Every structure is written in structure tokens, then in C-alpha cells.
Amino acid sequence: MRFNRFRAAVAVTAAVFAVTTGTVAAAQPGPGQHGTPAKHHTPPKLASESARLARAILNDKGITYAGTHDGGSDRASLPRQNLVDTANGRLAKTSPWGHKRGTRAALNAQMLNGVLKLNTQYHFKFQVSEFVGGRHTSGSKHYQGRAVDVNWINGRHVGNGAAHHALMTACHKLGANLVLGPGDPGHAKHVHCQW
Numbered sequence: 046m047r048f049n050r051f052r053a054a055v056a057v058t059a060a061v062f063a064v065t066t067g068t069v070a071a072a073q074p075g076p077g078q079h080g081t082p083a084k085h086h087t088p089p090k091l092a093s094e095s096a097r098l099a100r101a102i103l104n105d106k107g108i109t110y111a112g113t114h115d116g117g118s119d120r121a122s123l124p125r126q127n128l129v130d131t132a133n134g135r136l137a138k139t140s141p142w143g144h145k146r147g148t149r150a151a152l153n154a155q156m157l158n159g160v161l162k163l164n165t166q167y168h169f170k171f172q173v174s175e176f177v178g179g180r181h182t183s184g185s186k187h188y189q190g191r192a193v194d195v196n197w198i199n200g201r202h203v204g205n206g207a208a209h210h211a212l213m214t215a216c217h218k219l220g221a222n223l224v225l226g227p228g229d230p231g232h233a234k235h236v237h238c239q240w
Contacts, residue, residue: 098157099131107164111174111196117142122178127152139188143180150177150190155240159219160193167215169208172197174235186223192239203227204234212236 102108103125110125119140120126127137136149163169174196177187186192201207204227213224216238226236 093134094154095152095157096132096134098154098161099128099152102157102161103128103132105161105164107168107170108160109170109172109197111172114140114175114179116140116180119178122147124173124176124178127176127178131157137177137190140178140180144183144185145177145188148188150188152176152190153240155220156191156193156238159216159221159238159240162219163195163212163215166219167212169212169215170199171195171212186239192223192237194235194237196235198236202234203236209236213238 110123110128112123114123117140119142122138122140130137131152137152139145139148139150141147160173163171172195173193175181175187175194176192177190179187179194181187181192187194195212196203198207198209198212203209209226213226213236216224216236221238221240223239224237225232227233
């Protein structure tokens with residue numbers, strides 16, 4: 046009996062202290078009491094670097110995208126859709142023709158960073174003609190999401206007066222390990238930069 050009175054006095058003292066100091070805690074059910082279990086909130090998934098860069102490129106007004114492929118018609122593998130898929134955490138789709146028919150590939154963060162910086166750092170306004178879509182050679186890095194093709198630079202078509210040499214130099218400075226353009230076989234009308 047004396048112990049129960051002591052426990053009650055301690056409980057009242059704790060309650061008074063909590064009220065006066067503003068540290069009232071939510072009552073927790075004790076043993077044998079029923080209560081609603083606390084909900085555990087799963088923290089949101091952190092976006093990948095590729096997804097973040099894809100969103101930044103999509104929001105960049107100086108970068109545009111071809112609306113057709115040279116080798117056929119497939120909206121799901123156009124360059125803008127490749128970025129939308131990546132921004133949403135999905136793999137980018139290849140075209141249903143060529144060497145990797147309708148497969149999926151992750152767009153490489155280094156390549157995306159290079160594409161973004163061609164505008165933000167080097168101030169080129171340009172059009173991307175392909176990421177993983179279109180038709181390329183069988184071992185092309187396009188199919189691995191590591192290459193970009195550019196067909197318009199600052200309002201001029203590549204091969205028709207566009208400043209392709211300057212863009213190619215910028216790609217090299219941004220870490221591209223292979224850059225091809227007019228004068229290289231199969232690249233008369235676009236610049237290819239791969240990481």
C-alpha cells in the first residue's frame with residue numbers, strides 16, 4: 046500500500062514537471078493495454094544522379110530533341126522520352142530496329158553531365174538526335190547509354206555550317222573519350238560524343 050502511494054506521488058510529480066516545462070509526451074500503452082502501433086514511415090528513395098541530371102536537362106531551355114529517328118518511327122525511344130524515363134527512375138528504351146531491338150539501357154551520369162554542361166558551361170544551344178534510340182553499329186556505346194548524338198548547334202545543322210569543331214572540343218574537355226563528327230565515316234550530319 047505504501048509502495049503504491051509512493052508510485053502515485055512520483056507519477057503526479059512527473060506530470061506536474063512535464064506540464065510546467067512543456068515536455069508532455071504522448072501516452073504510450075503499457076503492458077496488457079491495447080494501442081495503435083506507431084506507423085513507421087519509410088524515407089523516400091533518393092533519386093539517382095542520372096535521374097537528377099535527366100530532370101535538369103529536361104528543364105534546360107537551350108537543349109532540344111529530335112522528334113523523329115533516321116531509321117524509323119518509335120516515340121518510346123526518342124531522346125526526350127529517354128530522358129523522361131530516366132528522370133522517373135526507369136531505363137531508356139532502344140528502338141525496335143537495329144542491333145538492340147526494344148531493349149532497355151541506363152543513361153550514364155557522366156554522359157548526362159556532359160550534355161548538360163555543353164549548355165550551362167559552354168553555352169551551346171543544340172538538339173540531341175539520339176541517346177539509346179535509333180540505329181548504331183553493333184558495339185555502339187549508345188546501346189549502353191554512354192553516348193549522345195547532336196545534329197543542330199546554335200541554330201545550324203551539323204554539316205551545314207554548324208560550329209561542330211567547337212562542340213567536339215567541349216565534349217573532349219568534359220571527359221568524352223570518343224568524339225566523331227563531319228569528316229569521320231557515318232558522321233557527316235551529326236556529332237557523336239561518348240563517355
